[in-house]
Amino acid sequence: MNRRKGYEGVAVAVPVTVPYVRHSTRSAHWFIGQALEALVKVSGLAKEQIDGLTVSSFSLAPDTAVGVTQHLGLSPRWLDHIPTGGASGVMALRRAARAVQAGDADVVACVAADTNHVDSFRQTLGSFSNFARDASYPYGSGGPNSIFAFITSNYMREFGATREDFGRIAVDQRTNALKNPNAMFKKPLTLDEYIAARPIADPIHLFDCVMPCAGAEAFLVMSETRARELGLAHVLVRGAIERHNAFADDPVMVRGGWLVDRAELYAQAGVQPKDIDFVQTYDDYPVIVMLQFEDLGFCGKGEGPSFVRENRMTHDGSFPNNTSGGQLSAGQAGAAGGFLGMTEAIRQLTDAAGERAVPDAQLGLVAGFGMVTYDRCLCTGAVILGRALTPALSRKRERETHDSLSTVPGGEGRGEGAGRSA
Numbered sequence: 001m002n003r004r005k006g007y008e009g010v011a012v013a014v015p016v017t018v019p020y021v022r023h024s025t026r027s028a029h030w031f032i033g034q035a036l037e038a039l040v041k042v043s044g045l046a047k048e049q050i051d052g053l054t055v056s057s058f059s060l061a062p063d064t065a066v067g068v069t070q071h072l073g074l075s076p077r078w079l080d081h082i083p084t085g086g087a088s089g090v091m092a093l094r095r096a097a098r099a100v101q102a103g104d105a106d107v108v109a110c111v112a113a114d115t116n117h118v119d120s121f122r123q124t125l126g127s128f129s130n131f132a133r134d135a136s137y138p139y140g141s142g143g144p145n146s147i148f149a150f151i152t153s154n155y156m157r158e159f160g161a162t163r164e165d166f167g168r169i170a171v172d173q174r175t176n177a178l179k180n181p182n183a184m185f186k187k188p189l190t191l192d193e194y195i196a197a198r199p200i201a202d203p204i205h206l207f208d209c210v211m212p213c214a215g216a217e218a219f220l221v222m223s224e225t226r227a228r229e230l231g232l233a234h235v236l237v238r239g240a241i242e243r244h245n246a247f248a249d250d251p252v253m254v255r256g257g258w259l260v261d262r263a264e265l266y267a268q269a270g271v272q273p274k275d276i277d278f279v280q281t282y283d284d285y286p287v288i289v290m291l292q293f294e295d296l297g298f299c300g301k302g303e304g305p306s307f308v309r310e311n312r313m314t315h316d317g318s319f320p321n322n323t324s325g326g327q328l329s330a331g332q333a334g335a336a337g338g339f340l341g342m343t344e345a346i347r348q349l350t351d352a353a354g355e356r357a358v359p360d361a362q363l364g365l366v367a368g369f370g371m372v373t374y375d376r377c378l379c380t381g382a383v384i385l386g387r388a389l390t391p392a393l394s395r396k397r398e399r400e401t402h403d404s405l406s407t408v409p410g411g412e413g414r415g416e417g418a419g420r421s422a
Contacts, residue, residue: 006239006268010097011227012385013220013234014043015343015352017182020215020331024115028060028334031113033072035218039109043220043232052078052105052221054096056088056112056335078105085370086282087242088112089217089339090381094240096221106222113216114334132374144284144372145209149201151376152287154252156203159302163203165309166286167194169321170207170328172313173283177325179315179356184211184331207328208285215333217343224388233350235385238363239268242381256288256369257380259295266297269363269384273297276384277361278320278348280341282369283328288377289321292367296382315356323348323356341366342383349387362387 016038018031032055040047053076055065065081068074078099082088089112096108141147155161171191177183189207197206220232227234241264243257258265266272273296281292290304298319299307311319324330324344327337345364347353368381 003264004241004268005101007097007101007237009224010100010237011222011224011232011234011388012093012237012342012346013222013227013232014039014218015346016042016216016218017343018113018216018218019182020184020213020333021116022184022211022213022331023117024214025117026115026214028057028113028115029063029068029071031115031214031216031333032057032060032068032111035111035113035216036072036074036109039111039218039220044230045107047074050074050107050109050220051076052096052099052108054080054082054092054108054110056082056084056092056338057114058085058334059114059116076105078108083371084338084368084379085335085372086284086338086377087368087370087379087381088335089342090240090366090368090383091242091379092339093219093221093237093342093383094242094381097237097240100221100223106226108221109218110221110339111216111218112334112336112339114214114336116212116214116334132372136374141374145201145204147372147375148208148285148287149204151253152208152285153203155254155287155290158254159305161287161290161305163195163205164191165305166208166290167191168308169283169286169289169313170194172317173322173326174329175314176323176356177329179354180324180330183325183329184213185325185329189329204285210284210327210332210337213331213333215331215336217333217336217339219339219343219346227388233352234388235346235349236388238271238384238386239265240381240383241265242368242379244380245378246380253376254291255301256291256295256377258292258367258382262295262297262382265382265384269386271363271384276363276365278315278323278345278358278364280322280324280345280364280366281326282338282341282367283322283326284332284337284369284372286328288369292369296365296367315353315358320358323353323358338368338370341368345385349385
């Protein structure tokens with residue numbers, strides 16, 4: 001199998017959040033339009049200069065990205081509609097990055113949005129997957145809660161996880177959310193409150209579940225050169241992977257597609273898991289966060305429970321995770337939930353995260369996970385983003401590297417031998 005080409009020279013900029021609301025009578029088109037308007041205003045670009053577009057949405061149907069171009073007066077030369085739910089942020093970035101590298105687009109707007117009126121969640125579930133619906137509805141099962149209760153209870157039996165372990169994830173994310181003005185939840189959450197919450201589908205209780213809401217997330221992808229010309233704060237794509245329908249023969253889901261490709265992800269970026277300063281996991285349920293900790297190499301399979309006992313996952317903790325609060329505390333605006341980690345990572349690496357900033361963060365990992373059928377999710381992906389060096393900081397890093405190499409025994413300056421010795 002050929003190795004993927006790297007993502008050198010690709011920048012990501014202008015993280016946009018259209019504020020979440022619990023319910024809305026506005027359409028997905030309106031939220032997409034608000035996101036696009038914000039991208040244009042913040043970037044200083046004319047709408048006509050955005051010549052690429054990706055769209056992710058459930059409630060946009062029966063329209064697709066094609067209809068959005070007419071509705072919003074766009075004429076892109078590159079277009080994609082990405083139906084991978086919680087994995088759509090990573091996959092939108094990957095496709096947009098390749099379009100920029102190939103010269104098929106100069107500036108790509110990646111947008112995800114959904115509305116949430118009183119009955120929209122039920123309607124989405126009913127049309128989400130025909131074959132999954134036909135397999136599960138006759139048994140009285142419908143929606144993700146029962147599926148993830150099945151996955152969670154199996155994980156607890158196999159690896160000894162407890163509800164307290166999952167609660168640590170939810171509680172620390174709530175702490176992060178309290179410093180995010182866009183988060184839906186504004187009150188602290190204690191571990192006792194998590195444990196005492198009403199059951200939904202054993203062993204899942206209320207605070208294991210996301211709150212459906214309406215809103216949008218978006219960002220721009222372009223070349224690093226273009227971002228510098230525009231004077232935009234930006235991050236660089238260091239590596240990215242995706243995988244679909246991995247480990248299909250596992251009777252119950254205990255691992256995801258990240259495990260297949262993670263070595264290549266870190267090789268692209270030239271780093272190891274220990275070098276990552278924060279992670280933005282996809283958190284539709286705490287058990288899936290724990291799977292990502294394992295399958296992305298931060299701990300071994302089955303070691304997730306001990307890992308969360310040993311680490312604080314707040315923005316100022318030993319292992320910052322979902323520094324926006326994640327979907328468990330910020331809310332899940334449909335497909336925009338798959339973009340939430342991406343916009344938060346951009347903010348963290350461009351000094352725009354405010355009080356929830358991870359100190360001295362240089363590298364962030366964003367993971368995606370989406371499209372649940374009747375027993376598991378099918379789409380996984382991950383991207384490593386790095387802080388873009390300013391010219392002054394770049395020169396400082398060069399001097400530090402020079403000084404470091406100069407101290408290598410037997411090495412002289414930055415010579416070839418000294419580099420290998422280091």
